[in-house]
Amino acid sequence: MKLHYWRASPHACKVLAVVHHLGLKDILEHNPIHPWEKETPLPSLNPLGKVPVLECDEDFSPLFDSGVICEYLASKANDPKNLFPKDLSARIKALRLQALGDGMMEAAVLHVVEQHARPPILQSSDWLERQRLKLENALHFLENHVLELQIETPTIGDIAIVIALSYMNFRLPSYVWHPAYPSLTAWFEKMLRLPEIAESLPKEMHTMPEKMDRLEN
Numbered sequence: 001m002k003l004h005y006w007r008a009s010p011h012a013c014k015v016l017a018v019v020h021h022l023g024l025k026d027i028l029e030h031n032p033i034h035p036w037e038k039e040t041p042l043p044s045l046n047p048l049g050k051v052p053v054l055e056c057d058e059d060f061s062p063l064f065d066s067g068v069i070c071e072y073l074a075s076k077a078n079d080p081k082n083l084f085p086k087d088l089s090a091r092i093k094a095l096r097l098q099a100l101g102d103g104m105m106e107a108a109v110l111h112v113v114e115q116h117a118r119p120p121i122l123q124s125s126d127w128l129e130r131q132r133l134k135l136e137n138a139l140h141f142l143e144n145h146v147l148e149l150q151i152e153t154p155t156i157g158d159i160a161i162v163i164a165l166s167y168m169n170f171r172l173p174s175y176v177w178h179p180a181y182p183s184l185t186a187w188f189e190k191m192l193r194l195p196e197i198a199e200s201l202p203k204e205m206h207t208m209p210e211k212m213d214r215l216e217n
């Protein structure tokens with residue numbers, strides 16, 4: 001199996017965390033591709049031109065997006081750790097959390113791109129505020145639903161949320177959310193101690209492609 005990804009992409013990090021969690025690390029080949037780089041095979045693998053993409057030995061390969069890849073990997077491994085719970089209520093809660101985490105990643109990425117990849121004259125403060133509000137509302141929701149969050153047996157939802165929060169810390173360090181959300185912060189700090197999460201946090205790792213003058217996301 002080959003994972004096309006970028007190490008600073010939160011959606012790709014979610015997949016990496018699931019790979020580590022399921023113990024599939026050693027059977028995965030890694031292929032770093034920056035999604036904004038020109039002339040890559042990415043559009044032929046995913047018409048949306050986004051990472052992550054998984055190539056595997058199945059008739060439905062290549063696979064995108066991150067949610068589909070995670071579900072495939074968990075099913076293939078018989079989901080030994082119940083990342084996608086069987087019980088309906090638990091499953092829908094986990095999928096809803098995953099949707100929230102994915103949306104937070106998207107809002108944070110849009111914020112970062114607007115602020116750092118566009119010339120200041122073209123930046124929209126309304127757009128930045130719209131993304132910030134999504135993050136703020138998501139944090140409120142999580143603080144109020146903190147009892148749904150797990151640590152010992154994390155679901156795909158927990159993994160999506162911890163990676164989304166890590167990405168915010170990584171790329172939006174001036175957005176200090178922790179003091180206003182103490183229960184969420186306590187959960188987050190415990191999750192960061194899990195080896196599969198610690199190994200998969202968004203970070204700068206690969207050399208940027210030549211002639212790339214935009215910020216990686």
Ligand SMILES: N[C@@H](CCC(=O)N[C@@H](CS)C(=O)NCC(=O)O)C(=O)O
Pocket residue numbers: 009010011012035036048049050051052065066067102109217
């Ligand atoms: N829904 C997708 C989102 C993936 C995504 O937004 N990837 C970003 C990097 S974090 C990307 O490749 N962006 C390139 C682009 O938008 O053209 C998933 O869950 O995989």
